[in-house]
Amino acid sequence: MRSDWEVVIGLETHAQLNTVSKIFSGASTAFGAAPNEQACGVDIALPGVLPVLNQGAVARAIRFGLAIGAEIAPRSVFARKNYFYPDLPKGYQISQYELPVVVGGTLTIQVGEGDKAYSKTVQLTRAHLEEDAGKSLHEDFQGQSGIDLNRAGTPLLEIVTEPDMRSSAEAVAYAKALHSLVQWIDICDGNMQEGSFRCDANVSVRKKGAEKLGTRREIKNLNSFRFMQQAIDYEVQWQIEQLEDGHAIQQATVLFDPDTGETRSMRSKEDAHDYRYFPDPDLLPLAISAEWIDRVKSEMPELPEEKRRRYRSEYSMVAQDALALTSSLGMSRYFENTLAALREIPGIPYGTQAPDVANAKHVQNWVINNIASSLNKEQLEIEDSKVSSAQLAGLLARVFDNTISSNAAKKVFDALWNGEGNDADSIIETQGLKQVTDASAIEPIIDEVIAANAKNVEEYRAGKEKAFNALVGQVMKASKGKASPAQVNELLKKKLDA
Amino acid sequence: MSLSLEEVGRIARLARIELTPQDAEATQAKLSGIFGLIEQMQAVDTTGIAPMSHPQDLVQRLRTDEVTETNQREAFQAVAPEAERGLYLVPKVIE
Numbered sequence: 001m002r003s004d005w006e007v008v009i010g011l012e013t014h015a016q017l018n019t020v021s022k023i024f025s026g027a028s029t030a031f032g033a034a035p036n037e038q039a040c041g042v043d044i045a046l047p048g049v050l051p052v053l054n055q056g057a058v059a060r061a062i063r064f065g066l067a068i069g070a071e072i073a074p075r076s077v078f079a080r081k082n083y084f085y086p087d088l089p090k091g092y093q094i095s096q097y098e099l100p101v102v103v104g105g106t107l108t109i110q111v112g113e114g115d116k117a118y119s120k121t122v123q124l125t126r127a128h129l130e131e132d133a134g135k136s137l138h139e140d141f142q143g144q145s146g147i148d149l150n151r152a153g154t155p156l157l158e159i160v161t162e163p164d165m166r167s168s169a170e171a172v173a174y175a176k177a178l179h180s181l182v183q184w185i186d187i188c189d190g191n192m193q194e195g196s197f198r199c200d201a202n203v204s205v206r207k208k209g210a211e212k213l214g215t216r217r218e219i220k221n222l223n224s225f226r227f228m229q230q231a232i233d234y235e236v237q238w239q240i241e242q243l244e245d246g247h248a249i250q251q252a253t254v255l256f257d258p259d260t261g262e263t264r265s266m267r268s269k270e271d272a273h274d275y276r277y278f279p280d281p282d283l284l285p286l287a288i289s290a291e292w293i294d295r296v297k298s299e300m301p302e303l304p305e306e307k308r309r310r311y312r313s314e315y316s317m318v319a320q321d322a323l324a325l326t327s328s329l330g331m332s333r334y335f336e337n338t339l340a341a342l343r344e345i346p347g348i349p350y351g352t353q354a355p356d357v358a359n360a361k362h363v364q365n366w367v368i369n370n371i372a373s374s375l376n377k378e379q380l381e382i383e384d385s386k387v388s389s390a391q392l393a394g395l396l397a398r399v400f401d402n403t404i405s406s407n408a409a410k411k412v413f414d415a416l417w418n419g420e421g422n423d424a425d426s427i428i429e430t431q432g433l434k435q436v437t438d439a440s441a442i443e444p445i446i447d448e449v450i451a452a453n454a455k456n457v458e459e460y461r462a463g464k465e466k467a468f469n470a471l472v473g474q475v476m477k478a479s480k481g482k483a484s485p486a487q488v489n490e491l492l493k494k495k496l497d498a
Numbered sequence: 499m500s501l502s503l504e505e506v507g508r509i510a511r512l513a514r515i516e517l518t519p520q521d522a523e524a525t526q527a528k529l530s531g532i533f534g535l536i537e538q539m540q541a542v543d544t545t546g547i548a549p550m551s552h553p554q555d556l557v558q559r560l561r562t563d564e565v566t567e568t569n570q571r572e573a574f575q576a577v578a579p580e581a582e583r584g585l586y587l588v589p590k591v592i593e
Contacts, residue, residue, distance in 0.1 A: 019563045026566030035584035036575070040567035044574060044586075056563025077551040084514055086588040099551075136591060146585030274512055279551035287557035 006208045007236050008216075009171045009201055010163035013178055014156045015188040016132065016196040017060045023131050023155035024051030024094065031194055039134070039149035045089035050282055053078075057155040060187035061101045061129055062288065062296045064157060067185050067303055068124055070105030072293050078129075078283040081275045086147050087134035095158075097277040100128035101286065102157075107181070108305060109173040110323060117320075122174050123162040130156050157187070163202065163213060168232035172225050175199055184304055184329045198223045201232055204249070205239045214239070215249040219256055219263055231256035235263045307332055315360035324368050330382040334371070334389050338363045341393035362396055370413055387416045395424035407481045408433040436482045439491060442475070445483070446492055449474045460496060468492070500530045 022029055025042035042049045065072045079097040105124040110117060134149035159178065165171045179197055182188040190197050199222045204214035219235060222228040234256075239249055254263040302310070308322040317325075325335045342359055371385060371392070380386075387395075395416065399409045412427050421427035428434055436442060449471060450457055456474075459467035475488045506526045510517045517525060575581040580588075 021563055021565045021567075026561070026564065028565045028567070036571045036586065037569045037584070038567075039574075040570065041574075046574075052561045053558050054563050055560035058560065075557075082512075086586075086591055137585065138590065141582070141587060141590075143590050144580075144587045145589070145591050146582070146587055148585055276512065281552065284552050284554065284556050284558040 004208050005205050005236075005240050006210070007166055007168075007232075008163045008204045008206065008213055009165040009168075009232065010216075011161050011165070011171060011174060012200045012202070013159045013175065014132075014198050014200075015159060015178075015182045017057050017155040017157055017187055018189050018196075019054055019056040019060070019155055021054060021056075022153035023054050023057045023129065025153055027153065029154050031191075033150055035146075035148040036150060039152060043089075043134075043153040044149050045091075051094060051280075053283065053286065054155060057129055058101070058286065058288065059292075059296055060155075061127065061157055062293055063185050063187055063300065064127055064159070064182070065102035065105065066293070066297055066300060067181060068102075068105030068107055070124065070127070071103045072288055073099060073101050073103055074288055074290075075099065076101040076128075076286045076288075078280045078286070079277045080280045081130075081277055083275060085133070085136075086145060087136045087149070087152065089134075089149065089152070093131060093133065094280055094283070095130035095277075096128035099285075100126040101288070102127035107174065107177055109170070109177045111170050111173045120164075120170065120173075122164045122170075125160040125162050127157050127159045130158055132156050157182075163204075163216075168229045168236070171201060171232055172229050175225060175228060180328060181304065185301065186329075192223050195223065199228060201228065201235075203232055203235045203239070205236060205243065214243075215251050217249065217252045217254050217263075217265075219254050220266075222256060227256055227258055230258075230261055231263055234261060238263065301329065304332075314356070315364070316357055317360070317364065321364055321368060324372065325364060328382060331367075331372075334382050334385065335363060335367050337389035338367065338392045338396075341390045342396055345393060345397040362399070363392075366392060366396060366413075370410075374417055386419065387413065391416050391423060398424050398428060402435060402437065402484065404428055404433050405435050405481060405484055407476070407485075408435065411481070432482075434482065435484050436479060437484055437487060439487070442479065442483050442488065442491060443495075445478045446475055446488070446495060449478060450492075450495065457496065468496075471496075501526055501533065 017023075019029060021027060022043065025040050027040040027043055028038045030038065036044075042051060062072055064070075076096060077099040078094050080092040081095045081097070082092045084091055103126055105127075106121050107124060108119055108121045110119050112118060132151050132154040134147055134152040137146040137148065140146060161174065165174060179190050179192075182197070183190040188196055192198070201219045201222060202216045203219060204216035206212065206214040217235060217239070219231050222231055235254070242249060252265045254265050256263050304326045307326050308319075311317045311322040311325060312319065324331075326332050339356070339360055342363065371382070371387065374380075374387075375382060375385060392413075395409060395412050398404050398412070399406060404412065408428070411431065411433060412424050415421055415427045415431065416424065421430065453471060453474060456467040456470050460471065471492060472485060472488055475492065476483055476485060479488075503522055503526055506522050506529065507517070509529075510522070510525070571584065575584075575586070578586050580586070
């Protein structure tokens with residue numbers, strides 16, 4: 001990309017709210033039912049039916065508003081958005097227009113990794129409640145389309161940002177942070193394959209320093225973070241080329257084709273953008289009392305940002321680690337549960353000061369290095385971890401009390417992960433991994449190693465530290481990992497320096 | 499304020515209403531009448547009065563989030579013009 005252009009991106013996200021029933025009817029929202037078995041009279045728009053708003057959907061919108069520090073409108077209004085399509089049997093979608101339920105708010109995102117990482121606060125414009133449409137199936141019928149209205153009436157929260165993002169990386173970082181947040185506060189299952197979380201990106205470019213926004217094109221229905229990145233990058237390139245060739249950008253809605261990696265304009269429907277919104281006479285204004293907001297607030301979990309701040313101050317954690325442990329609510333729970341379980345195990349030496357910091361450090365390293373990487377390898381979520389937090393605590397306890405060496409601990413961890421035992425103690429027992437701390441058992445091994453590695457001994461005495469490490473390695477190997485490296489160090493040094 | 503025939507045509511198209519040229523003229527007259535009424539109403543001073551979105555000054559009652567509907571697909575599809583394999587069939591809509 002030429003550096004004299006600036007990219008401007010705003011995102012609109014549809015998060016499907018995880019209520020059990022629909023937003024305006026008592027039909028089920030369960031995924032995967034046979035066509036139209038969960039579409040009741042309201043959903044298929046039989047004449048004479050009336051919508052009744054679902055309290056659970058409103059409560060989730062309040063939760064979201066609180067999580068992003070937004071204003072929850074004491075009074076908001078539902079409006080009809082009029083357009084004709086067979087998967088919208090009423091001829092209008094019930095949405096919110098002038099008075100949405102959530103106004104403003106911010107989301108702080110982390111962009112990039114390592115030295116280039118930076119954080120940025122994205123301003124949100126609004127979030128409003130609306131109903132989803134049904135699905136049209138065009139393939140199976142000659143000259144006809146099949147309509148499945150199971151999804152019609154599913155509650156959605158449409159979350160809109162200001163045009164604050166300046167690269168595809170920022171857009172993806174925002175989408176990921178939002179995706180994590182809606183699951184964290186348990187308002188959306190975040191399942192992108194099933195369409196529970198989908199994004200539209202408004203993309204434009206302008207000359208650096210220009211104040212006026214360029215004409216935007218909207219990329220619809222991005223349902224994976226990878227596609228979002230690809231689609232925006234392609235779109236930006238395309239717009240810059242158009243402008244540099246002297247063409248103007250026409251406002252348009254485009255779709256991303258994952259097969260070609262290109263965006264292309266949808267044939268614009270005539271007057272498609274004239275939705276003729278007006279307040280829905282079937283629905284009275286939605287009132288949200290301060291008491292209701294307080295009640296929802298009291299049920300909110302600690303939010304990711306608060307948690308990160310707490311981890312950093314309570315456990316002296318570095319930013320990167322705090323971020324890793326709050327990548328999901330499940331991950332942070334796993335960390336906290338392991339730490340709590342460890343405290344329950346009697347006889348663990350805590351060290352002399354700030355015991356929890358030392359414990360937390362170990363737990364944090366194990367969760368990030370062993371649990372997270374094992375999950376990654378097998379593409380599992382933390383909830384499916386093959387080593388429970390209690391099992392991990394049991395293992396760490398044996399490292400702390402020197403029953404096993406850190407080498408052996410990795411073996412025990414693998415064994416637990418592979419289901420070779422129920423707890424660390426039984427694996428240590430059956431696999432004979434107990435650390436040998438009896439000097440009289442280790443000394444003969446050290447003697448043997450010294451005798452067999454005369455060259456290393458000579459090099460060490462000539463001042464080569466590396467030679468010493470090689471000897472330690474030999475002893476550890478000969479002890480089958482059961483010796484404590486610290487003790488081997490000490491005994492070996494004593495013998496060599498004698 | 500009066501409405502042009504073109505504007506009447508556009509409104510009809512958005513509402514998917516077919517108008518003959520004669521209908522269009524009659525509709526133009528009626529709609530212009532409505533706009534006249536609105537103009538009259540707009541002359542009223544409403545300073546300091548909050549707009550209402552509903553004629554009744556009440557708020558929405560909410561329902562508890564629970565499934566209360568059962569599957570009535572058979573009954574609904576019995577009165578549908580066409581249905582097959584559980585789907586409602588309509589003339590092909592893809593462009």
